[in-house]
Amino acid sequence: MILEEWGWSTDFAEAFALWNDGHHVPARVIRGEKNYFRVLSSVGELTVRFTGKIRHHAGGRPDLPVVGDWVVIAPQGQQRGTIVALLPRRNSFSRNISGRRKGKEQRAEEQVIAANIDLVIIVSGLDQDYNLRRIERYLTLVSSSGAAAVLILNKADLHPDPEACVKEVTRIAGTTPVFVCSALEPLQLLPLQHYLKPGQTVALLGSSGVGKSTIVNGLLGEDRQKIAAVSSSDGKGRHTTTHRELFLLPQGGILMDNPGMRELHLWGESNDLEESFADILTLAQGCRFRNCSHDHEPGCAVQQATAAGALDRDRLANYLKLKHELQALQKSRAS
Ligand SMILES: Nc1nc2c(ncn2[C@@H]2O[C@H](COP(=O)(O)OP(=O)(O)O)[C@@H](O)[C@H]2O)c(=O)[nH]1
Ligand SMILES: [Mg+2]
Ligand SMILES: [Zn+2]
Structure with a gap:
Protein backbone atom coordinates (compact mmCIF):
# COMPACT_ATOMS: atom_id res chain seq x y z
CA MET A 1 0.00 0.00 0.00
CA ILE A 2 1.16 3.47 -0.82
CA LEU A 3 1.35 4.76 2.78
CA GLU A 4 3.83 2.04 3.75
CA GLU A 5 6.07 3.13 0.90
CA TRP A 6 6.03 6.55 2.50
CA GLY A 7 7.05 5.18 5.90
CA TRP A 8 3.70 4.39 7.55
CA SER A 9 4.13 1.90 10.40
CA THR A 10 2.15 0.21 13.14
CA ASP A 11 2.99 2.94 15.69
CA PHE A 12 1.38 5.56 13.50
CA ALA A 13 -1.54 3.23 12.71
CA GLU A 14 -2.17 2.78 16.44
CA ALA A 15 -2.16 6.52 17.00
CA PHE A 16 -4.47 7.03 14.04
CA ALA A 17 -6.97 4.44 15.29
CA LEU A 18 -8.58 7.16 17.45
CA TRP A 19 -9.41 9.11 14.31
CA ASN A 20 -10.45 6.21 12.13
CA ASP A 21 -14.11 7.21 11.81
CA GLY A 22 -14.50 7.36 8.03
CA HIS A 23 -14.14 11.16 7.93
CA HIS A 24 -10.38 11.31 8.38
CA VAL A 25 -7.34 9.92 6.60
CA PRO A 26 -3.70 9.73 7.65
CA ALA A 27 -1.13 11.54 5.52
CA ARG A 28 2.55 12.42 5.48
CA VAL A 29 3.69 16.01 5.06
CA ILE A 30 5.96 15.94 2.02
CA ARG A 31 6.44 19.65 1.43
CA GLY A 32 5.87 22.80 3.44
CA GLU A 33 4.95 26.12 1.87
CA LYS A 34 4.29 29.35 3.67
CA ASN A 35 0.58 28.91 4.20
CA TYR A 36 -0.09 25.34 3.22
CA PHE A 37 1.37 21.86 3.04
CA ARG A 38 1.49 19.17 0.42
CA VAL A 39 0.65 15.81 1.95
CA LEU A 40 0.56 12.28 0.65
CA SER A 41 -2.51 10.39 1.85
CA SER A 42 -4.35 7.17 1.08
CA VAL A 43 -6.61 9.24 -1.19
CA GLY A 44 -3.69 10.82 -3.05
CA GLU A 45 -1.64 14.00 -2.86
CA LEU A 46 -3.49 16.89 -1.25
CA THR A 47 -2.95 20.55 -0.52
CA VAL A 48 -3.87 21.17 3.09
CA ARG A 49 -3.92 23.89 5.71
CA PHE A 50 -4.07 23.47 9.43
CA THR A 51 -7.06 24.55 11.41
CA GLY A 52 -6.96 27.30 14.00
CA LYS A 53 -7.77 24.56 16.47
CA ILE A 54 -4.48 22.74 16.04
CA ARG A 55 -2.65 26.06 16.23
CA HIS A 56 -4.51 26.76 19.46
CA HIS A 57 -3.87 23.34 20.97
CA ALA A 58 -0.23 23.38 20.00
CA GLY A 59 1.69 24.52 23.09
CA GLY A 60 3.95 26.50 20.78
CA ARG A 61 5.62 26.16 17.45
CA PRO A 62 7.23 22.77 18.18
CA ASP A 63 3.81 21.14 18.04
CA LEU A 64 2.97 22.43 14.59
CA PRO A 65 3.45 20.03 11.67
CA VAL A 66 6.73 19.95 9.74
CA VAL A 67 7.91 17.99 6.73
CA GLY A 68 8.11 14.30 7.60
CA ASP A 69 5.24 14.44 10.07
CA TRP A 70 2.27 12.12 9.92
CA VAL A 71 -0.95 14.04 10.32
CA VAL A 72 -4.70 13.45 10.41
CA ILE A 73 -6.52 15.05 7.50
CA ALA A 74 -10.16 15.88 6.97
CA PRO A 75 -10.30 15.74 3.15
CA GLN A 76 -12.39 18.30 1.28
CA GLY A 77 -13.06 17.18 -2.26
CA GLN A 78 -10.36 15.50 -4.31
CA GLN A 79 -7.43 17.82 -3.80
CA ARG A 80 -7.77 19.68 -0.55
CA GLY A 81 -8.17 19.15 3.13
CA THR A 82 -7.33 20.39 6.59
CA ILE A 83 -4.89 19.02 9.12
CA VAL A 84 -6.82 18.30 12.29
CA ALA A 85 -4.12 16.57 14.34
CA LEU A 86 -0.46 15.68 14.46
CA LEU A 87 0.38 12.03 15.13
CA PRO A 88 3.13 11.49 17.74
CA ARG A 89 6.61 11.76 16.22
CA ARG A 90 9.08 8.93 16.36
CA ASN A 91 11.85 11.50 16.42
CA SER A 92 12.54 15.02 15.26
CA PHE A 93 15.31 17.48 14.56
CA SER A 94 15.33 20.77 16.33
CA ARG A 95 17.55 23.79 16.50
CA ASN A 96 17.64 26.73 18.85
CA ILE A 97 16.55 29.92 17.13
CA SER A 98 16.85 32.26 20.09
CA GLY A 99 18.21 35.64 19.23
CA ARG A 100 16.79 35.49 15.73
CA ARG A 101 13.97 37.83 16.53
CA LYS A 102 15.14 41.37 16.85
CA GLY A 103 14.31 43.22 20.01
CA LYS A 104 13.42 40.10 21.96
CA GLU A 105 15.36 38.76 24.87
CA GLN A 106 17.60 35.82 24.07
CA ARG A 107 15.32 33.14 25.34
CA ALA A 108 15.78 29.63 24.01
CA GLU A 109 13.27 28.85 21.33
CA ASN A 258 16.86 20.29 2.89
CA PRO A 259 17.85 23.88 2.35
CA GLY A 260 21.20 24.82 3.91
CA MET A 261 20.94 26.36 7.37
CA ARG A 262 23.27 29.20 8.22
CA GLU A 263 22.79 29.08 11.96
CA LEU A 264 22.74 25.72 13.55
CA HIS A 265 22.46 26.19 17.27
CA LEU A 266 21.88 23.00 19.14
CA TRP A 267 18.67 22.02 20.82
CA GLY A 268 19.36 19.15 23.15
CA GLU A 269 21.02 18.14 26.40
CA SER A 270 24.65 17.93 27.45
CA ASN A 271 24.57 14.15 27.33
CA ASP A 272 23.93 14.40 23.58
CA LEU A 273 27.71 14.84 23.42
CA GLU A 274 28.28 11.34 24.75
CA GLU A 275 28.08 9.88 21.26
CA SER A 276 29.69 12.62 19.22
CA PHE A 277 32.56 13.04 21.70
CA ALA A 278 32.78 9.54 23.13
CA ASP A 279 36.60 9.69 23.09
CA ILE A 280 36.68 12.74 25.37
CA LEU A 281 34.10 11.30 27.74
CA THR A 282 36.14 8.12 28.02
CA LEU A 283 39.29 10.12 28.75
CA ALA A 284 37.40 12.19 31.34
CA GLN A 285 36.83 9.09 33.43
CA GLY A 286 40.52 9.32 34.27
CA CYS A 287 40.31 12.92 35.56
CA ARG A 288 40.99 13.40 39.26
CA PHE A 289 37.79 15.39 39.81
CA ARG A 290 34.46 14.08 38.64
CA ASN A 291 33.25 17.56 37.73
CA CYS A 292 36.53 18.42 36.00
CA SER A 293 36.05 21.14 33.39
CA HIS A 294 39.17 19.96 31.52
CA ASP A 295 40.46 23.49 31.66
CA HIS A 296 43.20 23.87 34.27
CA GLU A 297 42.39 21.40 37.04
CA PRO A 298 45.23 19.23 38.35
CA GLY A 299 45.08 15.58 37.35
CA CYS A 300 43.05 16.25 34.22
CA ALA A 301 43.37 13.25 31.94
CA VAL A 302 41.86 15.17 29.01
CA GLN A 303 44.47 17.94 29.22
CA GLN A 304 47.16 15.27 29.56
CA ALA A 305 45.91 13.67 26.36
CA THR A 306 46.10 16.97 24.45
CA ALA A 307 49.61 17.60 25.82
CA ALA A 308 50.66 14.13 24.64
CA GLY A 309 49.16 14.79 21.20
CA ALA A 310 46.56 12.03 21.61
CA LEU A 311 43.65 14.48 21.49
CA ASP A 312 43.40 17.43 19.13
CA ARG A 313 43.18 20.77 20.99
CA ASP A 314 40.68 22.17 18.52
CA ARG A 315 38.43 19.17 19.04
CA LEU A 316 38.58 19.69 22.81
CA ALA A 317 37.84 23.40 22.38
CA ASN A 318 34.84 22.58 20.21
CA TYR A 319 33.59 20.01 22.71
CA LEU A 320 33.75 22.61 25.50
CA LYS A 321 32.03 25.17 23.27
CA LEU A 322 29.16 22.83 22.40
CA LYS A 323 28.89 21.75 26.02
CA HIS A 324 28.54 25.37 27.15
CA GLU A 325 25.99 25.98 24.42
CA LEU A 326 23.88 23.05 25.63
CA GLN A 327 24.28 24.04 29.29
CA ALA A 328 23.20 27.60 28.53
CA LEU A 329 20.23 26.20 26.65
CA GLN A 330 19.26 24.00 29.60
CA LYS A 331 19.43 27.03 31.92
CA SER A 332 17.37 29.15 29.60
CA ARG A 333 14.75 26.43 29.28
CA ALA A 334 14.56 26.00 33.04
CA SER A 335 14.09 29.71 33.73
N1 LIG B 1 33.01 19.82 -8.49
C1 LIG B 1 31.91 19.31 -7.94
N2 LIG B 1 30.80 20.05 -7.90
C2 LIG B 1 29.70 19.52 -7.33
C3 LIG B 1 29.68 18.21 -6.79
N3 LIG B 1 28.45 17.98 -6.28
C4 LIG B 1 27.73 19.10 -6.52
N4 LIG B 1 28.47 20.02 -7.16
C5 LIG B 1 28.08 21.37 -7.59
O1 LIG B 1 27.91 22.17 -6.42
C6 LIG B 1 26.87 23.12 -6.63
C7 LIG B 1 25.86 23.06 -5.51
O2 LIG B 1 25.19 21.81 -5.56
P1 LIG B 1 23.76 21.59 -4.93
O3 LIG B 1 23.40 20.17 -5.15
O4 LIG B 1 22.80 22.64 -5.39
O5 LIG B 1 24.09 21.86 -3.38
P2 LIG B 1 23.07 21.95 -2.14
O6 LIG B 1 22.91 23.40 -1.83
O7 LIG B 1 23.76 21.23 -1.01
O8 LIG B 1 21.80 21.29 -2.54
C8 LIG B 1 26.30 22.79 -8.02
O9 LIG B 1 26.90 23.69 -8.94
C9 LIG B 1 26.73 21.38 -8.27
O10 LIG B 1 26.85 21.09 -9.64
C10 LIG B 1 30.89 17.45 -6.84
O11 LIG B 1 30.99 16.31 -6.37
N5 LIG B 1 31.98 18.05 -7.43
MG1 LIG C 1 19.90 22.03 -2.54
ZN1 LIG D 1 39.57 16.82 33.04
Whole structure:
Protein backbone atom coordinates (compact mmCIF):
# COMPACT_ATOMS: atom_id res chain seq x y z
CA MET A 1 0.00 0.00 0.00
CA ILE A 2 1.16 3.47 -0.82
CA LEU A 3 1.35 4.76 2.78
CA GLU A 4 3.83 2.04 3.75
CA GLU A 5 6.07 3.13 0.90
CA TRP A 6 6.03 6.55 2.50
CA GLY A 7 7.05 5.18 5.90
CA TRP A 8 3.70 4.39 7.55
CA SER A 9 4.13 1.90 10.40
CA THR A 10 2.15 0.21 13.14
CA ASP A 11 2.99 2.94 15.69
CA PHE A 12 1.38 5.56 13.50
CA ALA A 13 -1.54 3.23 12.71
CA GLU A 14 -2.17 2.78 16.44
CA ALA A 15 -2.16 6.52 17.00
CA PHE A 16 -4.47 7.03 14.04
CA ALA A 17 -6.97 4.44 15.29
CA LEU A 18 -8.58 7.16 17.45
CA TRP A 19 -9.41 9.11 14.31
CA ASN A 20 -10.45 6.21 12.13
CA ASP A 21 -14.11 7.21 11.81
CA GLY A 22 -14.50 7.36 8.03
CA HIS A 23 -14.14 11.16 7.93
CA HIS A 24 -10.38 11.31 8.38
CA VAL A 25 -7.34 9.92 6.60
CA PRO A 26 -3.70 9.73 7.65
CA ALA A 27 -1.13 11.54 5.52
CA ARG A 28 2.55 12.42 5.48
CA VAL A 29 3.69 16.01 5.06
CA ILE A 30 5.96 15.94 2.02
CA ARG A 31 6.44 19.65 1.43
CA GLY A 32 5.87 22.80 3.44
CA GLU A 33 4.95 26.12 1.87
CA LYS A 34 4.29 29.35 3.67
CA ASN A 35 0.58 28.91 4.20
CA TYR A 36 -0.09 25.34 3.22
CA PHE A 37 1.37 21.86 3.04
CA ARG A 38 1.49 19.17 0.42
CA VAL A 39 0.65 15.81 1.95
CA LEU A 40 0.56 12.28 0.65
CA SER A 41 -2.51 10.39 1.85
CA SER A 42 -4.35 7.17 1.08
CA VAL A 43 -6.61 9.24 -1.19
CA GLY A 44 -3.69 10.82 -3.05
CA GLU A 45 -1.64 14.00 -2.86
CA LEU A 46 -3.49 16.89 -1.25
CA THR A 47 -2.95 20.55 -0.52
CA VAL A 48 -3.87 21.17 3.09
CA ARG A 49 -3.92 23.89 5.71
CA PHE A 50 -4.07 23.47 9.43
CA THR A 51 -7.06 24.55 11.41
CA GLY A 52 -6.96 27.30 14.00
CA LYS A 53 -7.77 24.56 16.47
CA ILE A 54 -4.48 22.74 16.04
CA ARG A 55 -2.65 26.06 16.23
CA HIS A 56 -4.51 26.76 19.46
CA HIS A 57 -3.87 23.34 20.97
CA ALA A 58 -0.23 23.38 20.00
CA GLY A 59 1.69 24.52 23.09
CA GLY A 60 3.95 26.50 20.78
CA ARG A 61 5.62 26.16 17.45
CA PRO A 62 7.23 22.77 18.18
CA ASP A 63 3.81 21.14 18.04
CA LEU A 64 2.97 22.43 14.59
CA PRO A 65 3.45 20.03 11.67
CA VAL A 66 6.73 19.95 9.74
CA VAL A 67 7.91 17.99 6.73
CA GLY A 68 8.11 14.30 7.60
CA ASP A 69 5.24 14.44 10.07
CA TRP A 70 2.27 12.12 9.92
CA VAL A 71 -0.95 14.04 10.32
CA VAL A 72 -4.70 13.45 10.41
CA ILE A 73 -6.52 15.05 7.50
CA ALA A 74 -10.16 15.88 6.97
CA PRO A 75 -10.30 15.74 3.15
CA GLN A 76 -12.39 18.30 1.28
CA GLY A 77 -13.06 17.18 -2.26
CA GLN A 78 -10.36 15.50 -4.31
CA GLN A 79 -7.43 17.82 -3.80
CA ARG A 80 -7.77 19.68 -0.55
CA GLY A 81 -8.17 19.15 3.13
CA THR A 82 -7.33 20.39 6.59
CA ILE A 83 -4.89 19.02 9.12
CA VAL A 84 -6.82 18.30 12.29
CA ALA A 85 -4.12 16.57 14.34
CA LEU A 86 -0.46 15.68 14.46
CA LEU A 87 0.38 12.03 15.13
CA PRO A 88 3.13 11.49 17.74
CA ARG A 89 6.61 11.76 16.22
CA ARG A 90 9.08 8.93 16.36
CA ASN A 91 11.85 11.50 16.42
CA SER A 92 12.54 15.02 15.26
CA PHE A 93 15.31 17.48 14.56
CA SER A 94 15.33 20.77 16.33
CA ARG A 95 17.55 23.79 16.50
CA ASN A 96 17.64 26.73 18.85
CA ILE A 97 16.55 29.92 17.13
CA SER A 98 16.85 32.26 20.09
CA GLY A 99 18.21 35.64 19.23
CA ARG A 100 16.79 35.49 15.73
CA ARG A 101 13.97 37.83 16.53
CA LYS A 102 15.14 41.37 16.85
CA GLY A 103 14.31 43.22 20.01
CA LYS A 104 13.42 40.10 21.96
CA GLU A 105 15.36 38.76 24.87
CA GLN A 106 17.60 35.82 24.07
CA ARG A 107 15.32 33.14 25.34
CA ALA A 108 15.78 29.63 24.01
CA GLU A 109 13.27 28.85 21.33
CA GLU A 110 12.91 25.48 19.68
CA GLN A 111 12.36 25.16 15.98
CA VAL A 112 11.53 21.68 14.81
CA ILE A 113 13.15 21.23 11.41
CA ALA A 114 11.87 17.83 10.34
CA ALA A 115 10.32 14.73 11.84
CA ASN A 116 10.35 10.94 11.60
CA ILE A 117 13.81 10.48 10.10
CA ASP A 118 15.56 7.12 10.19
CA LEU A 119 18.94 8.18 8.88
CA VAL A 120 20.70 11.47 8.26
CA ILE A 121 23.30 11.81 5.57
CA ILE A 122 25.54 14.66 6.69
CA VAL A 123 27.09 16.14 3.57
CA SER A 124 30.30 18.19 3.61
CA GLY A 125 32.04 19.60 0.59
CA LEU A 126 35.76 19.03 0.16
CA ASP A 127 36.09 22.66 -0.89
CA GLN A 128 35.91 25.76 1.30
CA ASP A 129 33.06 24.10 3.20
CA TYR A 130 35.33 21.45 4.71
CA ASN A 131 35.41 22.04 8.45
CA LEU A 132 35.87 19.37 11.12
CA ARG A 133 34.28 21.52 13.79
CA ARG A 134 31.10 21.93 11.75
CA ILE A 135 31.00 18.18 11.19
CA GLU A 136 31.19 17.69 14.97
CA ARG A 137 28.27 20.08 15.40
CA TYR A 138 26.18 18.16 12.84
CA LEU A 139 27.04 14.85 14.48
CA THR A 140 25.86 16.22 17.84
CA LEU A 141 22.65 17.54 16.29
CA VAL A 142 21.87 14.14 14.78
CA SER A 143 22.72 12.43 18.03
CA SER A 144 20.16 14.66 19.82
CA SER A 145 17.50 13.56 17.37
CA GLY A 146 18.01 9.86 17.87
CA ALA A 147 18.42 9.18 14.14
CA ALA A 148 21.40 7.28 12.72
CA ALA A 149 24.05 9.14 10.72
CA VAL A 150 26.34 8.65 7.76
CA LEU A 151 28.94 11.20 6.67
CA ILE A 152 29.62 12.03 3.05
CA LEU A 153 32.59 14.05 1.90
CA ASN A 154 31.45 15.28 -1.48
CA LYS A 155 33.33 17.12 -4.24
CA ALA A 156 36.28 14.73 -4.00
CA ASP A 157 37.23 15.98 -7.46
CA LEU A 158 38.05 19.39 -5.99
CA HIS A 159 40.48 18.13 -3.37
CA PRO A 160 44.07 17.03 -3.99
CA ASP A 161 43.98 14.33 -1.30
CA PRO A 162 40.43 13.23 -0.43
CA GLU A 163 41.66 10.09 1.33
CA ALA A 164 43.56 12.21 3.85
CA CYS A 165 40.25 13.95 4.66
CA VAL A 166 38.52 10.60 5.07
CA LYS A 167 41.17 9.61 7.61
CA GLU A 168 40.86 12.89 9.45
CA VAL A 169 37.05 12.74 9.56
CA THR A 170 37.02 9.08 10.53
CA ARG A 171 39.01 10.03 13.63
CA ILE A 172 36.25 12.39 14.81
CA ALA A 173 33.32 10.34 13.50
CA GLY A 174 33.28 7.62 16.16
CA THR A 175 31.10 4.80 14.83
CA THR A 176 29.56 6.90 12.04
CA PRO A 177 30.50 5.57 8.58
CA VAL A 178 32.40 8.01 6.34
CA PHE A 179 32.21 8.03 2.54
CA VAL A 180 33.89 10.14 -0.06
CA CYS A 181 32.47 10.81 -3.51
CA SER A 182 31.92 13.22 -6.31
CA ALA A 183 28.18 13.51 -6.81
CA LEU A 184 28.82 14.58 -10.39
CA GLU A 185 29.67 10.91 -11.02
CA PRO A 186 26.45 9.07 -10.12
CA LEU A 187 28.29 5.73 -9.98
CA GLN A 188 30.17 7.03 -6.96
CA LEU A 189 26.85 7.23 -5.10
CA LEU A 190 26.36 3.47 -5.29
CA PRO A 191 27.68 2.77 -1.75
CA LEU A 192 24.81 4.92 -0.45
CA GLN A 193 22.22 2.56 -1.93
CA HIS A 194 22.96 0.25 0.96
CA TYR A 195 21.33 2.79 3.31
CA LEU A 196 18.18 3.30 1.27
CA LYS A 197 15.47 0.88 2.24
CA PRO A 198 11.75 0.73 1.50
CA GLY A 199 9.77 2.72 4.05
CA GLN A 200 12.90 4.33 5.54
CA THR A 201 13.31 8.09 5.55
CA VAL A 202 16.77 9.45 4.85
CA ALA A 203 17.44 13.18 5.24
CA LEU A 204 20.35 15.09 3.69
CA LEU A 205 21.80 17.81 5.90
CA GLY A 206 24.68 20.16 5.27
CA SER A 207 25.58 23.71 4.33
CA SER A 208 24.26 25.31 1.20
CA GLY A 209 26.19 24.35 -1.91
CA VAL A 210 27.75 21.11 -0.67
CA GLY A 211 25.83 19.04 -3.22
CA LYS A 212 22.78 17.71 -1.35
CA SER A 213 20.38 18.29 -4.22
CA THR A 214 22.91 16.86 -6.68
CA ILE A 215 23.03 13.71 -4.54
CA VAL A 216 19.22 13.59 -4.39
CA ASN A 217 19.04 13.82 -8.18
CA GLY A 218 21.74 11.17 -8.54
CA LEU A 219 19.87 8.76 -6.28
CA LEU A 220 16.51 9.50 -7.88
CA GLY A 221 18.08 8.97 -11.28
CA GLU A 222 16.46 12.15 -12.58
CA ASP A 223 16.86 15.88 -12.18
CA ARG A 224 14.08 16.68 -9.77
CA GLN A 225 15.90 19.20 -7.62
CA LYS A 226 17.32 22.45 -8.89
CA ILE A 227 21.06 22.73 -8.44
CA ALA A 228 22.89 25.91 -7.61
CA ALA A 229 25.38 27.36 -10.00
CA VAL A 230 28.59 27.90 -8.05
CA SER A 231 30.33 31.21 -8.40
CA SER A 232 33.97 30.48 -9.11
CA SER A 233 35.23 33.16 -6.72
CA ASP A 234 34.06 31.64 -3.45
CA GLY A 235 32.97 28.15 -4.48
CA LYS A 236 29.68 28.65 -2.66
CA GLY A 237 26.37 27.65 -4.19
CA ARG A 238 23.40 29.89 -3.85
CA HIS A 239 20.29 28.96 -1.91
CA THR A 240 18.50 27.02 -4.60
CA THR A 241 16.68 24.58 -2.38
CA THR A 242 14.31 26.78 -0.46
CA HIS A 243 12.00 24.02 0.71
CA ARG A 244 12.28 20.86 2.63
CA GLU A 245 10.78 18.07 0.57
CA LEU A 246 10.31 14.31 0.58
CA PHE A 247 10.92 12.20 -2.53
CA LEU A 248 10.06 8.57 -3.10
CA LEU A 249 12.97 6.63 -4.59
CA PRO A 250 12.20 4.32 -7.51
CA GLN A 251 13.84 1.38 -5.72
CA GLY A 252 12.08 2.16 -2.41
CA GLY A 253 12.99 4.52 0.38
CA ILE A 254 12.23 8.16 1.01
CA LEU A 255 14.70 11.02 0.65
CA MET A 256 14.42 14.42 2.29
CA ASP A 257 16.24 17.30 0.66
CA ASN A 258 16.86 20.29 2.89
CA PRO A 259 17.85 23.88 2.35
CA GLY A 260 21.20 24.82 3.91
CA MET A 261 20.94 26.36 7.37
CA ARG A 262 23.27 29.20 8.22
CA GLU A 263 22.79 29.08 11.96
CA LEU A 264 22.74 25.72 13.55
CA HIS A 265 22.46 26.19 17.27
CA LEU A 266 21.88 23.00 19.14
CA TRP A 267 18.67 22.02 20.82
CA GLY A 268 19.36 19.15 23.15
CA GLU A 269 21.02 18.14 26.40
CA SER A 270 24.65 17.93 27.45
CA ASN A 271 24.57 14.15 27.33
CA ASP A 272 23.93 14.40 23.58
CA LEU A 273 27.71 14.84 23.42
CA GLU A 274 28.28 11.34 24.75
CA GLU A 275 28.08 9.88 21.26
CA SER A 276 29.69 12.62 19.22
CA PHE A 277 32.56 13.04 21.70
CA ALA A 278 32.78 9.54 23.13
CA ASP A 279 36.60 9.69 23.09
CA ILE A 280 36.68 12.74 25.37
CA LEU A 281 34.10 11.30 27.74
CA THR A 282 36.14 8.12 28.02
CA LEU A 283 39.29 10.12 28.75
CA ALA A 284 37.40 12.19 31.34
CA GLN A 285 36.83 9.09 33.43
CA GLY A 286 40.52 9.32 34.27
CA CYS A 287 40.31 12.92 35.56
CA ARG A 288 40.99 13.40 39.26
CA PHE A 289 37.79 15.39 39.81
CA ARG A 290 34.46 14.08 38.64
CA ASN A 291 33.25 17.56 37.73
CA CYS A 292 36.53 18.42 36.00
CA SER A 293 36.05 21.14 33.39
CA HIS A 294 39.17 19.96 31.52
CA ASP A 295 40.46 23.49 31.66
CA HIS A 296 43.20 23.87 34.27
CA GLU A 297 42.39 21.40 37.04
CA PRO A 298 45.23 19.23 38.35
CA GLY A 299 45.08 15.58 37.35
CA CYS A 300 43.05 16.25 34.22
CA ALA A 301 43.37 13.25 31.94
CA VAL A 302 41.86 15.17 29.01
CA GLN A 303 44.47 17.94 29.22
CA GLN A 304 47.16 15.27 29.56
CA ALA A 305 45.91 13.67 26.36
CA THR A 306 46.10 16.97 24.45
CA ALA A 307 49.61 17.60 25.82
CA ALA A 308 50.66 14.13 24.64
CA GLY A 309 49.16 14.79 21.20
CA ALA A 310 46.56 12.03 21.61
CA LEU A 311 43.65 14.48 21.49
CA ASP A 312 43.40 17.43 19.13
CA ARG A 313 43.18 20.77 20.99
CA ASP A 314 40.68 22.17 18.52
CA ARG A 315 38.43 19.17 19.04
CA LEU A 316 38.58 19.69 22.81
CA ALA A 317 37.84 23.40 22.38
CA ASN A 318 34.84 22.58 20.21
CA TYR A 319 33.59 20.01 22.71
CA LEU A 320 33.75 22.61 25.50
CA LYS A 321 32.03 25.17 23.27
CA LEU A 322 29.16 22.83 22.40
CA LYS A 323 28.89 21.75 26.02
CA HIS A 324 28.54 25.37 27.15
CA GLU A 325 25.99 25.98 24.42
CA LEU A 326 23.88 23.05 25.63
CA GLN A 327 24.28 24.04 29.29
CA ALA A 328 23.20 27.60 28.53
CA LEU A 329 20.23 26.20 26.65
CA GLN A 330 19.26 24.00 29.60
CA LYS A 331 19.43 27.03 31.92
CA SER A 332 17.37 29.15 29.60
CA ARG A 333 14.75 26.43 29.28
CA ALA A 334 14.56 26.00 33.04
CA SER A 335 14.09 29.71 33.73
N1 LIG B 1 33.01 19.82 -8.49
C1 LIG B 1 31.91 19.31 -7.94
N2 LIG B 1 30.80 20.05 -7.90
C2 LIG B 1 29.70 19.52 -7.33
C3 LIG B 1 29.68 18.21 -6.79
N3 LIG B 1 28.45 17.98 -6.28
C4 LIG B 1 27.73 19.10 -6.52
N4 LIG B 1 28.47 20.02 -7.16
C5 LIG B 1 28.08 21.37 -7.59
O1 LIG B 1 27.91 22.17 -6.42
C6 LIG B 1 26.87 23.12 -6.63
C7 LIG B 1 25.86 23.06 -5.51
O2 LIG B 1 25.19 21.81 -5.56
P1 LIG B 1 23.76 21.59 -4.93
O3 LIG B 1 23.40 20.17 -5.15
O4 LIG B 1 22.80 22.64 -5.39
O5 LIG B 1 24.09 21.86 -3.38
P2 LIG B 1 23.07 21.95 -2.14
O6 LIG B 1 22.91 23.40 -1.83
O7 LIG B 1 23.76 21.23 -1.01
O8 LIG B 1 21.80 21.29 -2.54
C8 LIG B 1 26.30 22.79 -8.02
O9 LIG B 1 26.90 23.69 -8.94
C9 LIG B 1 26.73 21.38 -8.27
O10 LIG B 1 26.85 21.09 -9.64
C10 LIG B 1 30.89 17.45 -6.84
O11 LIG B 1 30.99 16.31 -6.37
N5 LIG B 1 31.98 18.05 -7.43
MG1 LIG C 1 19.90 22.03 -2.54
ZN1 LIG D 1 39.57 16.82 33.04
